[in-house]
Amino acid sequence: MSFKIPKLTVVGAGPGDIDLITVKAIKVLKTADVVLYDALVNEELLAYINPDAEQIFVGKRRGCYKYQQEQINELIVARAKASGHVVRLKGGDPFIFGRGAEEMEYAASFGLETAVVPGISSSIAVAAYQNIPLTKRGSAESFWVITGTTKDHKISNDIELAAKSNATIVVLMGMSKLPQIVKLFQAEGKNNLPVAIIQRGTTSREKMGIGTVDTIEKIVADNELKNPAIIVLGEVVKHRQAILDIQEQYASTLKE
Structure with a gap:
């Protein structure tokens, strides 16, 4: 058997809809010798993997870790040295709170070649699927994407800073900190700021609630x-309803 160069490619699987994975990502999956995939990866995407490749689930479900991060790092190196090309398949984009950079650094320290295939981030696509633009002329000139929970399991200090701005705020991994997030925005007088929360966005199991800072916890x-x-906070959340209203008005003119 010919020697295979140990290599790690970190691949973004997109936010959930299987059609949102990139063509390049599919090409890479077909060349894999081993694929380590996360819980947020749509398992239908596993059909694109080289049929001879080993598939290992390393994700988190219901608060239980099958592998700790240190074990995943070690597994990447061990499998690459034994089998060749390891693909680390992650939900969304691996460089947006996906720990892809950490895994690449660890692999590189053991002499592995490394590469990344960007993915469509849930921070953008999930809102877009619900007709919520993160920027819109006259409503938002910028947007923040913030982790709701830091590695110390605390709320990010950046959310307090973001609450002072007029930007659209997208919070990932923030549901457990929602009461604290609400209080930070209320402290800035933004009680009526629109808020959307979208669960399992872009998938068939998607659920959503829309309200304001003051009402979102009940919703x-x-x-x-x-x-x-x-969690999406900002005036841009209103765009979704605006589109629905325009469509309804247009439909009513056709009936006249």
């Missing part, structure tokens, strides 16, 4: 919204 409870979900 979450009433709709039983939970992780995985994104």
Whole structure:
């Protein structure tokens, strides 16, 4: 058997809809000798993997880790040295709170070649699927994408800074910190700021709640919204309803 160069390619699988994976990502999956995939990866995408490749689930489900991050790092190196090309398949984009950079650094320290295939981030695509633009002329000139929970399991200090701005705020992994997030925005007088929470966005199991800073906690409870979900705060959330209103008005003119 010919020697295979140990290599790691970190691949973004996109936000959930299998059609949102890139062509390049599919090409890479077909060349894999081993694929390590996460819980947020749509398992239908596994059909694109080289049929001779080993597939290993390393994700987190219901608060349980099958592998700790240190074990995943070690597994990447061990499998690459034994089998050749390891593909680390991650939901969304691997460089947006996906720890892809950490895994690449670890692999490189053991002499592995490394590469990355960007993915479509849930921070952008999930909102877009619900007709919520993160920027819109007259409503938002910028947007923040922030992790709701830091590695110390605390709320990110950046959310307090973001609450002072006029930007659209997208919070990932923030559902457990929603009451704290609400209080930060209320402290800035943004009680009526529109908020959307989208669970399992772009998939057939998608659920959503729309309200304001003051009402969103009740809406979450009433709709039983939970992780995985994104939180979008900003005037741009109104765009979704604006589109629906325009479509309804147009339809009514056709009936006249």
